[in-house]
Amino acid sequence: MPEKRQKLIPDEFIPEIRSRVITLDNQDYLLQNDTMYTFYERSMGELSPFFLAIKNEKKILGCKCSKCGIVRVPPMMTHCPDCEFAPTGLVEVSQVGKMNTTPPITYFATSLFLDKAPFGRGRVILEGADTALSVMLYTTTGILVPGLIKKGTEVKIIFRDERVGQISDIYCVPTSELTPEQVTKKGLQESELNWAKPKEPQFPKPTDNDTANFKQCLKEMQALAVKMSQSKRARKAIEGWRRNITVRTKAGEFAIYINNGDFRIEEKKLSSPDFIMACEDPKTLLDGLMYKGAITDSVIMKRLWISKNLEFNTIFKLDRLARFLVMEQKEKTAK
Ligand SMILES: [Zn+2]
Numbered sequence: 001m002p003e004k005r006q007k008l009i010p011d012e013f014i015p016e017i018r019s020r021v022i023t024l025d026n027q028d029y030l031l032q033n034d035t036m037y038t039f040y041e042r043s044m045g046e047l048s049p050f051f052l053a054i055k056n057e058k059k060i061l062g063c064k065c066s067k068c069g070i071v072r073v074p075p076m077m078t079h080c081p082d083c084e085f086a087p088t089g090l091v092e093v094s095q096v097g098k099m100n101t102t103p104p105i106t107y108f109a110t111s112l113f114l115d116k117a118p119f120g121r122g123r124v125i126l127e128g129a130d131t132a133l134s135v136m137l138y139t140t141t142g143i144l145v146p147g148l149i150k151k152g153t154e155v156k157i158i159f160r161d162e163r164v165g166q167i168s169d170i171y172c173v174p175t176s177e178l179t180p181e182q183v184t185k186k187g188l189q190e191s192e193l194n195w196a197k198p199k200e201p202q203f204p205k206p207t208d209n210d211t212a213n214f215k216q217c218l219k220e221m222q223a224l225a226v227k228m229s230q231s232k233r234a235r236k237a238i239e240g241w242r243r244n245i246t247v248r249t250k251a252g253e254f255a256i257y258i259n260n261g262d263f264r265i266e267e268k269k270l271s272s273p274d275f276i277m278a279c280e281d282p283k284t285l286l287d288g289l290m291y292k293g294a295i296t297d298s299v300i301m302k303r304l305w306i307s308k309n310l311e312f313n314t315i316f317k318l319d320r321l322a323r324f325l326v327m328e329q330k331e332k333t334a335k
Contacts, residue, residue, distance in 0.1 A: 006115070008039065013111070044165070049090055050074045055165040058187025060095055060157060062129050063088035073129040094127035095157040095186060096175060102151045103137050105144055107300060107312060116168070118144050118312050124155055124172055136171040142198035143299055143306045149174055156183055161191050198307045203280050206251035214251035217282035221265050224289050228263045228321055233328035235261035237320035245314070246273040249282040258314070263321065275314070276307040291322040 019032045044051050053059040063075030067086035073093055079085035103122025106113065113119070120137030135157070137149050149155065155172035163169040173193070175183045182188055206214070228234040238258050245256040246269070255273070257264040279285055284303050288295030295318050298304040306315065 046078060047074060047076065051165040051167075053092075054159070054167075054169050055163045058159045058189075059092050060126060060133070060170075061090050062093045062126075062131075064091045070130045071128060072131045073126060073133045091128070093129045095188070096183060097124040097126035097129070097133075097155060099123070099149060099151055099153045099155060100125050100132045103149055105146060105300075107296065108316075114313075115310075118309060119171070120144060120149055122149070126157070134167075136168065138171055138173055138309060140173060140177045140193055140195055140198065142200070143309050143312060145300065145302050156188065158193065159187055159189050161189050195308075200248070200276065200307065201278050201280075201305050203248075203250040203278075210251040214249060214282055217286045218252075218254055218265070218267060221282070221286050221289060224286075224325075225263045225265045228289075228325050229261070231325050231328050234263070234321050234325040237324045238263060238317055241314070241317055243274045243311075243314055244270055246270045246276045247282070247285065248276060248278045250280045251282075258317075274308075275311045277304060278306075279304040288318065289322050291326045294319050295322075 015033045017033060019030055021028050021030055023029070050061050053061045060073065061075050062071045062073035063077055064071045065080035065083055065086055065088050067083035068080060070080065070082065071091060071093060072088070075088070075090055077088055080088055100123050103120035105118055105120050107118045109117035109119075116136070122135065122137055123132035124135050125132045135155075137155065138144060138158075139148055141148070154175045156175045156178060157170050158173055160169050160171075178188075178193070182192065185192075239261050241258050242260060243256075243258045245258070247254050247256060252267070253269060255266050255268045255270050256277075257266070277285070279298070280303075284298050285295065287293050288298060288304075295304065295315050296312070299306060299312065299315055304315075306312065
């Protein structure tokens with residue numbers, strides 16, 4: 001799940017040099033895209049040691065009251081409000097802890113967090129700490145779904161390889177997904193985790209009915225794919241997007257090719273797909289492509305599994321593809 005280094009304003013948010021005309025009271029006016037820059041530096045103030053320890057030493061610091069001994073993480077107090085402002089001192093806490101709440105999962109993030117979704121957002125009480133630290137949560141087993149991380153789940157802090165001294169430099173994964181050595185290792189980095197072996201769901205042996213259903217669904221999906229590739233509107237939904245996807249179902253597998261507007265489905269095994277989708281019944285995917293219920297919902301409801309968490313983005317595009325085709329067909333009928 002390594003992250004790309006990004007500019008403060010991502011490229012896609014920077015408008016092109018372009019103009020347009022608006023007409024007001026029968027008069028044409030020319031509007032030009034232009035810029036105004038306002039960047040600033042923000043001080044982390046008294047929390048600087050906490051963020052510097054994350055960035056440079058891969059350590060998590062808290063502050064311990066010299067009188068009552070309470071350890072607060074992050075170290076937001078230099079003096080304890082419970083002990084007539086007795087001074088606190090910085091201490092290092094463990095990088096393993098337990099969730100004190102069941103984290104909600106953000107699937108549809110705001111533009112600020114688009115490249116990080118889906119992620120869980122919860123609070124962990126690290127060993128040695130008395131307060132909970134707010135963290136982002138991920139899994140190495142594929143898509144993050146409800147129930148995977150709950151209140152009481154033991155998790156471990158993972159440090160991003162490239163750190164700038166922000167809270168998003170760290171996140172947690174369940175310790176059950178790590179080796180005992182990884183659980184004990186301090187300053188475990190994301191590149192040390194195995195992201196390439198997600199836990200794919202296993203399906204029972206297909207019956208003759210399942211096989212017939214698979215063939216029928218595949219045929220319908222292929223016909224739909226042809227329509228999507230011919231639809232100007234639908235092509236827009238996957239413009240600039242390229243993915244080769246393996247889809248495994250109970251009764252067989254096939255390949256989806258997304259190629260800058262082209263959408264194709266073939267009964268073929270891919271040797272190195274960008275990611276894998278697994279759904280017991282191919283009708284789950286067919287329904288989604290027919291715009292009968294969202295595919296994103298099928299993922300969240302665990303009817304459809306994907307091997308890479310960040311490919312939820314592609315699932316989101318498939319929903320748009322289905323919606324755009326239906327919209328175009330409706331417009332045509334209206335005319
Ligand atoms: Zn105190």
